[in-house]
Amino acid sequence: MAKKENFFQGVKSEMEKTSWPTKEELFKYTVIVVSTVVFFLVFFFVLDIGIKQVIELIK
Numbered sequence: 001m002a003k004k005e006n007f008f009q010g011v012k013s014e015m016e017k018t019s020w021p022t023k024e025e026l027f028k029y030t031v032i033v034v035s036t037v038v039f040f041l042v043f044f045f046v047l048d049i050g051i052k053q054v055i056e057l058i059k
Helices: 002-017 023-058
Strands: none
16 A cells, blocks of 8 residues: 555656646647648648559559
8 A cells, every 4th residue: 555655756756847738839839739630631641642543553
């Protein structure tokens, strides 16, 4: 039982040391991640269509 208590005390101690982002930073980082995902989604979609067209021309 003492090991569990020590573990949770350690977790609490480490969580207090963590610096959490502000709302503005969180919003900014979220926009960056979503924008990057959408960019790569469109990029690979267009690449897939292009490769499909090339394969169709070869057939």
